[in-house]
Amino acid sequence: MTRPVVVGVDGSPAGLAAADWGAREALLRDLPLRLVHAWEWQPGDHDPSASVEGARLWSEGVAQKVTEQLRRRYPDLDVWATRIIGPPRDVLCRAAKDAEVLVIGTVSAGRLAGFLLGSVATAVVARAAAPVVLVRAGAQEGEAASESGAEPPAPRPPxxxxxxxxxxxxxxxxxxxxxxxxxxxxxxxxxxxxxxxxxxxxxxxxxxxxxxxxxxxxxxxxxxxxxxxxxxxxxxxxxxxxxxxxxxxxxxxxxxxxxxxxxxxxxxxxxxxxxxxxxxxxxxxxxxxxxxxxxxxxxxxxx
The missing domain is CATH 3.40.50.12370 (Rossmann fold)
Known part of the structure; x- marks a missing residue:
């Protein structure tokens, strides 16, 4: 059974950077790409006026949107997406068991500060059964993309x-x-x-x-x-x-x-x-x- 490159996506610019890196890695290794989006309802993570249903609909569209972007960018890529309900740390560690490599994104706090790993990334790196690649996205790029809500900028060149x-x-x-x-x-x-x-x-x-x-x-x-x-x-x-x-x-x-x-x-x-x-x-x-x-x-x- 062919083991895919697996990427954790969450709708953030860091997740988009990881997805693009994972797509190029899958093509280099002649492997399929699987996008995994973990969703766990956390009221404090959303606008208080937002409903559970609204958050769920947003979550359902995350992986599909990234899949469409990657298919346009890399026509030869074999890619599909999975949405799984559960804590991101647990979902990604489970997905890593069947992966050739797991890719996750993290945010840059600037050239001097480096990565902002966060508890999820730290736990996944420490526990995943597969190799984990962390890909950095710039903080300023992330802020611009999040505020505009527009199509994310073209990925950095390899x-x-x-x-x-x-x-x-x-x-x-x-x-x-x-x-x-x-x-x-x-x-x-x-x-x-x-x-x-x-x-x-x-x-x-x-x-x-x-x-x-x-x-x-x-x-x-x-x-x-x-x-x-x-x-x-x-x-x-x-x-x-x-x-x-x-x-x-x-x-x-x-x-x-x-x-x-x-x-x-x-x-x-x-x-x-x-x-x-x-x-x-x-x-x-x-x-x-x-x-x-x-x-x-x-x-x-x-x-």
């Missing part, structure tokens, strides 16, 4: 042809699924893959460093060798993907954000938590990248 896919590699828990997702994403885009491994030497390992000036270089060489050895099976499996690696000392999130400045996609891993019940958890590095990365970010569960 990333430049030479824009790389960036993979954040954790050597302690590399995750086959994470590496595979990154190589596949680079392969379908015919894009280079940049692998970033940030690390900090333990304090005791650099004690007395002045007595051996080559010690730091030795540590770095060993890390680069470990990165290369970890990636070797995927290099052989995807010979057409051009791979460059960075094993750099310092905070991993900072190095990832530097590499992501021109990226088409950033790929990170999330270790599945097996103990239940467990609160949503995405890790501090992923959390930092999600809040500040200008590019779409894929979070891939593994383990």
């Amino acid at each position: 990333a430049r042809a030479d824009a790389p896919v960036v993979l954040g590699l954790d050597l302690s828990h590399p995750g086959d699924a994470v590496i595979t997702f990154a190589f596949q994403a680079a392969a379908v885009r015919a894009a280079p893959l940049v692998v970033v491994h940030g690390w900090n030497p333990l304090p005791y390992s650099v004690y007395g460093l002045g007595a051996r000036l080559t010690f730091g270089a030795d540590l770095g060489a060993k890390r680069r060798e470990s990165v290369s050895r970890t990636l070797q099976p995927w290099r052989e499996r995807y010979p057409g993907v051009e791979v460059s690696t960075q094993a750099v000392v310092g905070e991993p999130a900072r190095h990832l954000l530097d590499a992501a400045a021109r990226a088409a996609l950033v790929v990170l891993g999330r270790h599945r938590r097996t103990k239940l019940p467990s609160p949503p958890h995405i890790g501090h590095i992923t959390h930092a990248v999600l809040h500040h990365c200008p590019a779409p970010v894929a979070v891939v569960p593994h383990g």
Whole structure:
């Protein structure tokens, strides 16, 4: 059974940005696209004068309107929409079980502030069974579209042809699924893959460093060798993907954000938590990248 690209849509500009990104991803992967709109009546979320029936009718039209827009924009796209009653977090996590990838939109608070994730996005990223891609929509664009109620502006163009896919590699828990997702994403885009491994030497390992000036270089060489050895099976499996690696000392999130400045996609891993019940958890590095990365970010569960 073919697993579709699934996009959560809610009528917002962020949802429209996610739908457009998901449509392009579905075409790249030669997969169908499924739009999912979750509706849960919340009186506080609507104009007090609005009725439940009015809100329901609005909800029923959301996914259909986006479907029509995408069919006009991408005639070769196989797309359909589903409206499901229930909390968005639960609906999207259920939809992710049958998805190749789940795409959701989030709002930008500006270049310095980065993403505004919200509780739904955070919970879905932390719990979804499929890889989750977060796509950012600009706050100013969103305000303009919401106020006018008109047809949303044309989507931002896809990333430049030479824009790389960036993979954040954790050597302690590399995750086959994470590496595979990154190589596949680079392969379908015919894009280079940049692998970033940030690390900090333990304090005791650099004690007395002045007595051996080559010690730091030795540590770095060993890390680069470990990165290369970890990636070797995927290099052989995807010979057409051009791979460059960075094993750099310092905070991993900072190095990832530097590499992501021109990226088409950033790929990170999330270790599945097996103990239940467990609160949503995405890790501090992923959390930092999600809040500040200008590019779409894929979070891939593994383990």
